[in-house]
Amino acid sequence: VIIAIDGPSGAGKGTVARYLADQFNLKSLDTGLLYRVVAKYSLQQGLTPDQPTEILKIAQTISVDDVNQEGLRGEEVAARASQIAVIPDVRAVLNQIQRDFAHADLDHYAGVILDGRDIGTAICPDADCKLYLTADPETRALRRLQQEGQTCPATVQKMMADRDQRDTMRPAAPLAMAKDAYLLDTTYLTIDEACQKASYYIQNSCLQGTRSA
């Protein structure tokens, strides 16, 4: 079973993905973290987004295990991740890591769940279930603000708007809802309600006959 979750930052992808992973015994990957790892290392090396050859070299050295490290969550790394995500060669390398993850040995898991921007459209177009989470920009900014302990709402909202614009407008695999995705607007939902709705959809539309954990 492959479940794909896409949507902009702050829509609730991560929270819903963790819930579903637990409930349905799925191996999960937050694919944005791969971009963040490359962003963090490129910041540490003092590279700028207009050095694609150097950034590609970094991408070629990372593995899926690198997502388990500190220092990936801040807005500076997020902004840089979005900037390097426009580089097609970098995407190609990170795409391969994601596809390998999606099709690797499942061990004791019942399937995989990946969340990101292009999972349903580019990484796993044949996923069994596709969810597209969204929420209005003010709500998404507020959630980020609370998660990251930032103090300036206007700054966070501006950085998110820039990121949304870049992620949506880039030529290479832009953020988009797959035609066969289920749309879940979480603006007025509590975390619990969003998770329940996603779970209900998956249980009843995609996984009929599959036992949950």
Ligand code: DC
């Ligand atoms: O989900 P996130 O905020 O951690 O993602 C950081 C950036 O990585 C996002 O702004 C765009 C890029 N990204 C991407 O292009 N494709 C993905 N599947 C996941 C993230």
